[in-house]
Amino acid sequence: MSDEQESGAPAGTVASQWAEFDASGQPRAAGGRGPRRTARAGEGPVADELLEPGEETFEQETSEGDQELDSADVTDPVELLIERGAVLRLPEDSAVDPTLDPELDASSFGAGETMIINLGPQHPSTHGVLRVMLELEGETVLRSKPVVGYLHTGMEKTAEELTYVQGATNVTRMDYLSPLNNELCWSLAVEKLLGVEVPPRATWARMLLSELNRISSHVMWAATNGMDLASTTMMIFGFREREMVLSFFEKTTGLRMNHNFIRPGGIAADLPDGWEDDVSVIVDTISQRLDEYDELLTGQPIFRERTEGVGVIGPELAVAMSATGPILRASGVPWDLRRSMPYLAYGEVDFDVIVGSVGDTFDRYAVRLNEVRESIRIVRQVLERMPAGDYRVQDKKITPPPRARIDESMEALIHHFKLFTRGFEPPVGEVYSAIESPRGELGCYLVSDGTNKPYRMHWRGPSFVNLQSVPALLHGSLLADTIAILSSVDPVLGEVDR
């Protein structure tokens, strides 16, 4: 490091500081590092006693002059108003309520009482590369704005260049904590476009995988939420349980994440021999371990103190902000697409929709934890009722022939080749298909122009939409609670940015 500094610095002033620092191995006393306080116009020079003899300041090396950010009390109030009014803007419901929003009076900005800090994008508690701009007054958060886009790779544009067969590999990478749900949403949209119906075994196997994925996603959330609230034990617990589910996924699909297993027309392969035993062990173990979670966190006074009454959102505001999933349900709205607009065979299984009553961080925790229990209930029913039969439609335009057939049949070889090079061509039309992912409504809007690639693919990511609620949740809370609230929203930034 000192080498780079030496080569870069012109006259050895900066470099000599670094050399001294490195040689002694100790930080220099009396403000030896970092930019020094500089003279503002009219204040006179910096007091010489702060500097050691022969030492020069950083500022003399620059040609730009004073690099310090002026504090709020010397900034033009109008400029400050425009900046704050434009950048940190609360949703309408909060902004019009004078009890929630500070006076947008320019004179109130002169006192230097508020400051804006950035939480993230490299903060571990933002669960990815999320940046939240926070306007603080003391320790109270006034306004905030989530800034996203750091992971944007244009996956919707990419989808227009991939065939419908390849599309599942694209979407599975978006919400990397529930890849099977992404594939399910994609497959249902393509099948709706094609007008095909998958066999019952494929439907129930999809339901099994989707629910197991919901379990793994929620215990992963419990783990990171525990870590955000300084319970590292919870972190270990959550990852331990998730690992069981991922091992089963690896056995079934060959991969721990990004499976590309649920495909248009069914699933890629039948469930492995003995899957019933594996799944039984998983659900039995996790349902016991959930009681451990309860023991560790649910009744714990410190945890409750940090979550109860923190980050409250009511049902009207949650609906107005288009929030879905555990955020909406925790506020008391019994909206779960598995129940309200059943897909797969959710209409035939028995489960409860978990709702909260207050809409605070604790409710969101409780909703997710109990949803794991409901998922276990569904998985147990799937174990009992899994139908026999084919695991994909026998339409050789949509699903590939069995591998063995390719060696025997010229026709099978052609079908295989055509499917994986050109794919299939759904009829012209547009379709919106939505499922309940662990984070809320996961929607896929597809426009087909009759070719083998979607003309337009739009992904309605629940994390992206749910992030809009963050300013409303954070408003008026303490900075220390920001971490707990952000964690309770459970955004997956891969899906936010796509």
Add this chain to the structure above:
Amino acid sequence: MSDAPDDAPEAASATDGPREEPLAAALAALAGVPTSFSRGDEVLFPPRDRYLAVATALKAAGFTMCSDLCGVDYLLHLDRPLPGGVEPQRFEVVVNLLDVERARRVRLRVQVPEDDPVVPTLFRCYPGSENMEREAYDLLGIRFSDHPDLTRILMPQDWEGHPLRKDYGVGRVPVQFKEAPGPR
């Protein structure tokens, strides 16, 4: 949740029958709006100047959540078939509205001309559309008038162009050492 006068008969029909009843029949504000069914979903095609009024009427009729909003660039299909009375334009704004009480969806498709790609924002009616409208602006260049914060959301602030437009190339990552000899 709703106090529209024409709400009651529809609520009754929603309980005893499938949700196939056309909305336009029940809502006076939707009179004359072309409708169609697309694979079981009801789709409305409001003209641009009635878009906000239709959305407001639908909100009053119980569609309290704007679950999705996106834009589509139909540059390569300017002559696509649409229901009678709808003139195809280059852009479309597609809005999915959701009735949480009665579990219904409806989709709006608004035609937006290329030379004036502006539609009114839904923000006053559905605050949750804010980020989705920003995304549509960012990726397709459709502007939403009176939007409170119409800035780029996914692309960098200084990005030029709107990547999801059909005349915007996919792009290639330049290969830096193409001419360099391989390891073998």
